[in-house]
Amino acid sequence: MGAIGGNDSVQWDNMNGAEAVNGGGSGAGRLDRIQVLVRVRPLSDKEIARGEPAEWECINDTTIMFRSTFPDRPTAPTAYTFDRVFHSECNTKEVYEEGVKEVALSVVSGINSSVFAYGQTSSGKTYTMTGVTECTVADIYDYINKHEERAFVLKFSAIEIYNEVVRDLLSADNTPLRLWDDAEKGTYVENLTEVILRDWNHLKGLTSVCEAQRRTGETFLNEKSSRSHQILKLTVESSAREFLGKDKSTTLMASVSFIDLAGSERASQAMSAGTRLKEGCHINKSLLSLGTVIRKLSMGSNAHIPYRDSKLTRILQPSLGGNARTAIICTLSPATSHIEQSRNTLFFGSCAKDVATNAQVNVVMSDKTLVKQLQKEVARLESELRHPVSSSSLEAQVKEKDNQIRKMEKEIKELKSQRDLAESRLQNLLQVVGDREPKHQVSGKRSVRSPPSVGMPPSMSRDDSSQISHDDSDNYKEVRCIETSGTEGNECLSLSAGESTSPRHSNRNSSMRGNDLNASVNSRPLGETPITLEQHLENIRRPFITKDLGSSIRNPLSCRVIGRSRSCRSLTGSTLLDDLEMEDCTPVNRSLVIFPGRPEEYHRRGSALNYEAGSETLSRAGSQLSEMSTSKGATKTNSSAAGDAEFTGIGEFVAELKEMAQVHYKKQLGDQVRNYLYLILGTILCPSPCSYFNEFTRMTFWYYLYLILGDHNSITFWYFNALPLEFTRIYLNYLYLILGDHNSITFWYF
Numbered sequence: 001m002g003a004i005g006g007n008d009s010v011q012w013d014n015m016n017g018a019e020a021v022n023g024g025g026s027g028a029g030r031l032d033r034i035q036v037l038v039r040v041r042p043l044s045d046k047e048i049a050r051g052e053p054a055e056w057e058c059i060n061d062t063t064i065m066f067r068s069t070f071p072d073r074p075t076a077p078t079a080y081t082f083d084r085v086f087h088s089e090c091n092t093k094e095v096y097e098e099g100v101k102e103v104a105l106s107v108v109s110g111i112n113s114s115v116f117a118y119g120q121t122s123s124g125k126t127y128t129m130t131g132v133t134e135c136t137v138a139d140i141y142d143y144i145n146k147h148e149e150r151a152f153v154l155k156f157s158a159i160e161i162y163n164e165v166v167r168d169l170l171s172a173d174n175t176p177l178r179l180w181d182d183a184e185k186g187t188y189v190e191n192l193t194e195v196i197l198r199d200w201n202h203l204k205g206l207t208s209v210c211e212a213q214r215r216t217g218e219t220f221l222n223e224k225s226s227r228s229h230q231i232l233k234l235t236v237e238s239s240a241r242e243f244l245g246k247d248k249s250t251t252l253m254a255s256v257s258f259i260d261l262a263g264s265e266r267a268s269q270a271m272s273a274g275t276r277l278k279e280g281c282h283i284n285k286s287l288l289s290l291g292t293v294i295r296k297l298s299m300g301s302n303a304h305i306p307y308r309d310s311k312l313t314r315i316l317q318p319s320l321g322g323n324a325r326t327a328i329i330c331t332l333s334p335a336t337s338h339i340e341q342s343r344n345t346l347f348f349g350s351c352a353k354d355v356a357t358n359a360q361v362n363v364v365m366s367d368k369t370l371v372k373q374l375q376k377e378v379a380r381l382e383s384e385l386r387h388p389v390s391s392s393s394l395e396a397q398v399k400e401k402d403n404q405i406r407k408m409e410k411e412i413k414e415l416k417s418q419r420d421l422a423e424s425r426l427q428n429l430l431q432v433v434g435d436r437e438p439k440h441q442v443s444g445k446r447s448v449r450s451p452p453s454v455g456m457p458p459s460m461s462r463d464d465s466s467q468i469s470h471d472d473s474d475n476y477k478e479v480r481c482i483e484t485s486g487t488e489g490n491e492c493l494s495l496s497a498g499e500s501t502s503p504r505h506s507n508r509n510s511s512m513r514g515n516d517l518n519a520s521v522n523s524r525p526l527g528e529t530p531i532t533l534e535q536h537l538e539n540i541r542r543p544f545i546t547k548d549l550g551s552s553i554r555n556p557l558s559c560r561v562i563g564r565s566r567s568c569r570s571l572t573g574s575t576l577l578d579d580l581e582m583e584d585c586t587p588v589n590r591s592l593v594i595f596p597g598r599p600e601e602y603h604r605r606g607s608a609l610n611y612e613a614g615s616e617t618l619s620r621a622g623s624q625l626s627e628m629s630t631s632k633g634a635t636k637t638n639s640s641a642a643g644d645a646e647f648t649g650i651g652e653f654v655a656e657l658k659e660m661a662q663v664h665y666k667k668q669l670g671d672q673v674r675n676y677l678y679l680i681l682g683t684i685l686c687p688s689p690c691s692y693f694n695e696f697t698r699m700t701f702w703y704y705l706y707l708i709l710g711d712h713n714s715i716t717f718w719y720f721n722a723l724p725l726e727f728t729r730i731y732l733n734y735l736y737l738i739l740g741d742h743n744s745i746t747f748w749y750f
């Protein structure tokens, strides 16, 4: 047997009523709890005669309550809840319909089911089970009649366990039957008579035989007390008619068991002796085993379940936590004299409520199908025997695995070396940054500059000067630019401010008057050899590498680069730097606010420009020319150490830049011409003496220089330092028109 599948399963699922019975047949096992019902019988004549009242009351459909004032166990619960409770007025049909039917009729869907009655002697077990069995069988036949598309076979068997002896109730032979354990079938009774039912009447006749065969005896409590446990088993097999005799044919096979247990009894109450007493001992012993099994199962532990303690529990094993749906009807007498026994019954029922079973649809294959499957399996095994896996192929497999391992090890090694290389490059780059900064500052002669005057906190100024005076430029750099990130903007600012007021620049301005072009490019210290364009470009790229390494690695160089690059922002229309420079922006000067500003078209021009990606690089590079002129010494020292592998050849890079520059200048050409016209117009309109034209001539020269170099910051800076103050504002207007970069102009000017 196995899980249901194939066409049969589909058909079976679609059968009317099957779903209603068990919620639809599915191949997978389903966890079910044992359904526990309580049925209270009416007071018997004897009990009424003794004047015993009914001590139990079903207060609703699920709860039974102890109503008595009888001095019972004070700690015992007064109310018990079950799946369903039936008061004494309920008839057996109601009990069946509302509590048993769903479980019992699972059998037609291929699911095993069990219904058994548990209770003290004379509580109404036999009475209830007889009615439930009849109702179930009636419904099964009704179901069969409604489903003519399937062929049904019903088989019936019956046993009793009397004094721990199993007897066949359908056989006149009283020979005890032996129990056998089978891995597939579980515990089964050897040589048990199994009768194929013809019809409902046939079954009725057989149950009558069983009733006659069953051991009963008269006790004080029950005139016809059952002295044995009776198990009636009805097996239902069904197959779809259309597949009968075909290979695909499968059969659903399940059985429903009706178990009428012997009643527990107190020898004193039953007044049993002799044979009855012996019977009572066996009954109680087997019921005790049943109670133990139920209690252990209800605890849900993985502990050993003592099914083998009694024949009853061995036979009932599938019904108790096995492949079956189970309903237990706990019967009890409401009489005062049975309070203790009734409590025991309710306790048993309470435990049984927690027991889970694992019912599943049982399907058997037809003989033909089974034979086919077995033949396939035999063929497979034979082929395995004929072609065993050779040792050579095993060796080959092992070798292949070894190769794979070696390959993976090699890959790991390569990856590790790549990682080490990357780490060392990172170290080099960091070192380059660290090495460049001090030299850069030294080359910029910061040590002789004026103290920062704009935007620099006093404390910063003190630190700055003290660091410089101790000539500890390395530490000076690290402290200011990595650890005190919050002062980066100030640092950039102070640097520019320092330049604008330094004596060095005054000197340089004077030299610029004589040789402007050289002065604009060569701001490096004396004695340094001129650097090539390639070197410039490589130096230009280094700060960007540093920046890419992480925003946390900030240094004065990158800070300065950004400060300078910003001045080109309006010119190039770059947006990338906007993000990078948020915190480093030159503060908006108050004078700028009142500044008349550029014509609207210039603003538009700036924002409308849309260069290729490379234009930003160009802008940065352009803005760095003067910067690089001051840091050449440092970059030259480290240029060969790092970055070689990071970039393509410098030549390629130069070519790229040149190409970008061409694009840039082409795009700027129209605007530049217009700017120049503005300049001439302004000059003509300005009532200026001859000296002014000299200045104009010089300014024009600077503008050309700007066109060539693309770095107006340094140009304007130097230029305005050389101008007489009275003309500065006028020239600023012109320059603003020309350059479109009021930030740097106004900054340096003011």
Ligand SMILES: Nc1ncnc2c1ncn2[C@@H]1O[C@H](COP(=O)(O)OP(=O)(O)OP(=O)(O)O)[C@@H](O)[C@H]1O
Binding pocket: 040, 041, 042, 044, 119, 120, 121, 122, 123, 124, 125, 126, 127, 128, 222, 224, 225, 226, 227, 261, 262, 263, 264, 331
């Ligand atoms: N619900 C009921 N309504 C009316 N009479 C009942 C009911 N239940 C049981 N009886 C009667 O009570 C008596 C005892 O019932 P029954 O023999 O079924 O008890 P039992 O539990 O099987 O006892 P035992 O274990 O000794 O065999 C019977 O005469 C039966 O007709």
